[in-house]
Each structure stands twice: as C-alpha cells, then as structure tokens.
Amino acid sequence: MENGIESIFKSFLEPKEVYKGGKNIPAGINKKIYKLSSNENPIGQSPKATEALIKAAHDVAIYPDQTDIRLREALVDDFQGQLHVNQFLCGNSGSEVIDMILRAFINEGDEVIYSNPCFLPYSVFSRWYGAKQVDIRLKNSDYALDVDGILNAITDRTKIIFLTSPNNPTGTYVPKSVLEDFLNRVPKNIIIVFDEVYRHFADAPDYVTALPYVLAEHNVIGINSFSKTYGLAGLRIGYCYTTQKIATYIRQIHKPFLLPLTSIEAGIGALKDKEFVAETVRTVQVGRKFLAKAFDELGIKYWPSQGNFFIIDPPLPEFEFTDFLMNEGVMVRPVSQFGAPGKVRITVGTQEANEALVEALKKIKPHPKG
Known part of the structure; x- marks a missing residue:
C-alpha cells in the first residue's frame, strides 16, 4: 500500500500537459531567419528602456527594490491617474501574475473556467492548485x-x-x-481574470479593456505584460490592475525583492517611451492589413485579428507547413497545444519579414491534408 508521499510523487510523475514557450532560432543556421512564431515586438525594444537597462547594469551588485512600488507609480502615470498605486501588482511576466492570482484564490476542488483555444497556463497553472478545470470552448466558426x-x-x-x-x-x-x-449576469462572488496583454494592438470600435469595470468595482483583474508592446520579453515583466480590495488580498503573497533591478528600471523607461509604443502599434496594424490582403489573394483561410498575430488554417498539414516555411527562412508556430489542432499562428513582423512570409507562401503547392 502506498504511503502519502509516494502517492504525491506518483500523481506528479504521471504524464501531464505542460506549457512550452515558442522556440528560438536554432543555432548554427547561416541564412536569414524571420522569427514569426512568438508574438515578439516586430521592431525590437524601447530605446528608453534600453538606456535605463544599461544604467541599471552598473548597480546589480546591490539588492533591487524590496517592493514594486516605483514601477506601480509609473503605471499610475501611464493610466493617467485613473487608478491608485495600490490597485497594481507586478510580477516576473504576465504568466507569474496569473499564477499569483490562482495561488491567492484557488483551493483543492475549486473550479476554474477558461475557453480553448487559449493561453495554456490558464489550465496548467490551475491544475497545480488542485482546481477542477472547466473548458467552455470558443465557438468554432468564428472563435467567439x-x-x-x-x-x-x-x-x-x-x-x-x-x-x-x-x-x-x-x-x-x-x-x-x-x-x-x-x-x-455572472455571480458577483466570482473573480473575472481579463487577459488583455495585446490590448494596444486592438482597433475595433467596440473593443474595451478591463479598466472601466475595475473602476466600477466589478471583481475584475486586468492582466498585462511588457513583452509585446514594449519589446521586453527577455526581462519577464508583467502586471495586473484590479480593485483595491482584491489587490490588497493578493499582495499578501507578493514576495519581497520579486523584480530584478534591471526589470524595474527598464519597465519604468519603457512606460515613458510613447513614441516607441506608437511606432510599434503602427507597424503591427499596417502589417496586419498587408497580411490579411495577402491571405485573401492566396486563398488561405484566416481569422480577423485584433492582436499582433493571425491564426490560419494552413494549406498543408500543420507540421509539414511549419517545416516548409522554416526551410524558406520563416518560423511560425503550430498551436495544437493551445487547443487549436491543425492550425498555425503567425506573428505580424516588419514589412521585410511579412514580405518574406508571403513569398514563401506563394511557393506552396497545396495537397489534401492527411
């Protein structure tokens, strides 16, 4: 008969789905590779963030700020004073903020609802805390x-x-x-985690963030990241904003010295760089229109996007398609792991990268998928 600790080991050693990030460009490849697989910023990183990062590098022998207060104060300014400094919480990436929220609210046997296809950590992280996962899939025809x-x-x-x-x-x-x-219509005792990390790229007239609902005191938490718009994916900075009551509760498990000095300073610098944000958004929105037009002309099925990426139904089986494009110097990502079997996600890149993608797509000779 198994004792308690052996039972725990067995449970964790059983094969389970784990989150795997996008791949980097393989080492040793000499030709130009356009990485359109990880939704990274197409034009790089904020120059003001880089300047702040270089300056901070001279002080890494000392501990960073014990709390995230200075970054939260910068976020208050970025949100034009609409939120109080105590309504923000920062962490090492949006993913860690999600994990922190789950740790704060989930006990064994509680239920978490999400809608596939979606970001895999919603299900993977909630399982760590013993939650029952309830997947109410997006409507397949239009992913609504x-x-x-x-x-x-x-x-x-x-x-x-x-x-x-x-x-x-x-x-x-x-x-x-x-x-x-x-x-x-939702019961008022339920926490709504509203992941809006791609919010800057949305231009639909009826798009809305979590902000007005947090201001109206709904139990809503808006998740954000510095990885996309600000180009700081390598520094792993994320944050959320919510009501003061919810933020105060979550802050009880916020670790001291959580954010590195370099991340704090680069994040503050990035928030000041309005010109870089505007150029990033312009590049993505122009590129999005260019690719949508190209997909239409090539007969490739895609879904209209408000992010800096598209999901498509590829003209070849997904892995054959991604391998073909890789041979043509373009990395894209299959998204079966996200709950969309057979589909491929393509990040909007620079105009040069977008044109390289289109030229590669023109070389494909479709055949029936197996």
Missing part, C-alpha cells in the same frame, strides 16, 4: 466567446473565469456589449 455556455457551467465551486481579449492564439476579442452582458 460562448457566454451562455460559461454561465451554464458555473457552480457553487466556481472561483475564477478567464477571459482573453484579444485572445491568443485566435486574435479574436470580446466586444463591449458581450462583456457587459456577461458581467451583468
């Missing part, structure tokens, strides 16, 4: 949120519902009217 499906799945054990807008990997979003209808 199944509001009624989510509401019907709620039980007295439901603690957290994840919503994502724009959604990774589909690029779809939750329109304002849909979100408001949902918030008016």
